[in-house]
Amino acid sequence: MFARQAALAAVALAAAVGLVAGAAPATTRPPTGRFDQPHRGFAPPWTVLRRGTPEQAGLDPAPIRTALAQEDAWTRPDPGTGHPMFSGQVTLLAHDGLVVADHASGYALRYADRQGDPLPADRQIPMRTDTVFDLASLSKLFTSIVAVQQLQAGRLDLNATVASYLPEFASHGKGAITIEQLLTHTSGLPPDPSPPLWQYPDLPSRTRAILDTTPRNPPGSTYLYSDLNMLTLQQVLQHVTGRPLDTLVRDGITGPLRMRDTMYNPPASLRPRIAAEEYEQGPGEPQRGLVWGQVHDENAWAMGGVAGHAGVFSTVADVAVLAQTILNGGTYRGHRVLSPYWVRQMLTDFNGRFPGDGHGLGFELDQRWYMGRLDSAATAGHTGFTGTTIVIDPESRSIALQFSNRVHPTRDWGSTNRARRAAADSLADAMAVRAPHGVPSWYSGIGDSSAATLTVPMTSRGAALSVRYSTFVDTEPGADQVPLESSTDGGTTWQPVPVTVTGPGAPPGAQAALSGGTRSWWRAAAQLPAKHGMLRLRWRYTTDPSYTGRGVNVCGVRVSDDHGVLFDGDRDPGAFTADGWTLGGR
Template sequence: MRLTVAAICLVASSGTLCCATDRVLKHGSPESVGLLAQPLHQLPPNLTQYTHPANYGSASHNEVHPIQPGGTVVIGHQSTIVSSFAFGNASLYADSNGTLLPAHEWIPAKMDTIYDMASLTKVFTAVAVLRAIDEGKLSLDKSVASYIPDFAINGKDNITVLMLLTHTSGFPPDPLPGLYDPSYTTMQQRVDAIIKHELVDAPGSTYTYSDLNFMNLRFLVEKVTNTPFDEYVHLYTSELGMTSTFFNKGNNQSPSFHYFARMAPTEYQIEVLGDSEPQRPQPVRGTVHDENAWALNGVSGHAGLFSTAGDVAIFCQMILNNGTYGGTKILKPETVDLMFTNFNTAFPGNEHSVGFELNQSYFSGPMANLLAGGHTGFTGTTLVVDRASDTFMVMLAHRVHANRNWSSNNIIREAVGYWVARSLGRDVAFP
């Protein structure tokens, strides 16, 4: 874990694939970039079947439920969008038990539907950290406490920036109590709870996926850039032309909110989890589903971003372009290499780079390999960027509408990887 940045870059650059660095996305047929068309034609009806209630085995917890009500998908290969479609519905249910809304109130999923990205936010946070590194304001090897002295409390003085990024800091999965607990009466109390939180393991000794890591990265970025986190992220997403990507700072839940009509509702949280949940209109719509991000005024490093599949596709292509898109340089090529370098060799099965999980079949299916980086979000979102085949896969969805306990949508994530692998001519088994 104590690699120097120079050593990291040397290791990472040895695996860099040479691609044109200023490729802009365009639409084209699968055949135009050497793919088989039929598998991609089969993708929309295959995913649509999962919107119907059925017993999908472990995916629906052996009960009759839909996996998700709908979603939006964009597949890109060699800077060409070869498949893009919406399926199912964005709004469908009247309660957490699955009572359907009157048919005239259903809202179909569309290409411009805005989804709660949940933990896909972490990838955008990682890019914010990498930009601060490129600006000379951060170092992966330095301790977090060297930037935020209060972070050293409770034995955290030796935790590095890299440990936060790779979930090897020793933090528990979530802050305890949750930041929305009534015991917190001010925002500063919530901030202090994050920065001063106790560990459950020795730093560097184990891998534990923790939202606390990325909550702290938000404060780290703000400290070294002297810029509010949401604004710092917006600086680069706006440069990329991602016009529908934002934090809902202030938790604006009014139907008059500029983006509200396009935002997919998520969960009837209070029905599902009880009155301890944040008190807000149900189903949750417009404000972030994640309760801790909501308690942080809608802005955090672990969750809070909203976006469309088309915007996320641009982000993915920027990474495949080694940090540049449309003439705009977001990251240095050697910095992008860090997103495809496995720093968790000590923890097999939990391969992780700066920002990406690597080689994970549960969301990549047969596309999984050490150069396939990606992430998932609790709401049902997924992105995969595969350097090996110059391909990306984006699926934004809201499987938590109307109830988080209905299903896991990993079965759909794997199915996307299967059909894309088939389009690449690979002989793979359906997950």
């Protein structure tokens, strides 16, 4: 049975994303597999997802294999908690149009009650790669794309007030809230309706409650993630088009992109393929029993399953098509849903005044807490409460999807952010960083709360020293540091050496420690005063307790004085003492 399920899942994936065996089409540029050659534009518009191996994509398969094994392990009970991180999961990874991982583990249906008592084995349903998930807040991306389509068509104005379309929305001081502020979560609206919408008697009263909300902050003053932004935007879209949101999504997104497994309110016949969710039977909850095949979010359920903030069901294969459409600049298989200009607006940070809360017109930007080592200022994505995650990295043209039914059987089993990051991290780690001119480089990719040192001794001849080297730095900005240090007492004490770097996006001026990075190699230079005797130089890479980048590479180390070259690291790599660094590493 499982073999047949796997075969059916493979067919479904092929149908959804257009996977074909063999080499890429001749019109598609070969994948680079490089992390240090960031793209600055969209992928070719003809790029179509197709099945491939990590090796065919120029990737190291080891990090991907390790991450998938870890995702599998998280579906098994943890000795400390007695339960798994999640009942089941599906991970899809793609790079330069090649789907290099499409992996399911665990169970779509597993538990008999909220306490986690398992169902009989013959009633449990294994997770499949074509399992349909409640996307939860990933639904906001669909609402946002519909809104941007209306902006593109001229039916909406980004700077117009919501009240100019829905005059009744102006109540309680909301008259100045704009369409842009809804899309970027800067409207000042509270996070959720209060009381929850399901406590109102009917759909008209629930709609009135949305429009009658009292704001929490003045518009434009604060970033506050809010479902009410998208519930309000839904009402605007339905007003200006005269059509319900599910029709707009079908006609404007899922239909043209042939996302056949993406919908609101899936039919009962699809239930065996849908990941089960929570048992809702506690105090203060609607008494729904096992939520399975209906939207989990109570407010979306109260809106009939079609809501601006939640309600979309889909598979990793279909969502991968949507992600590749964004990478392609708004088109897939000849069907354009957005112009390149408006895709760029979805990926442009409108929230520069709120550091750490980057947001385009719909997509979250630069969120390392779930984007992991794929994170950059350009990386876009979103998460969903039910356990869904999308990460789109335009700079490497990569997609990382990690879907789980983490709320089955209860929402109280904790965070799945480690699993979200693991998927993205594996794709970043699988890409190569190759030193200029093909020389070997020293690489350190240590984890959280770690330190790695690369040390070299030499004898100074009493003249001022010039130190030059090339470095690739991808760290958590500001938190993880890569200083160059010197010691003249045999390594007992160390002093920072100011370093000046040049290259794309290099930090200005002299830096005592490098941090951050732009996925580009930098040329570094430093000066040391004249001194006779033994000298040690070291590069010390340290990380804080959370979130590490792709890592650090150092090569081309040359130390010179007025008499010539004192040390050439490429010629004498054996002179280095490496702790946490490897020569020739990725």
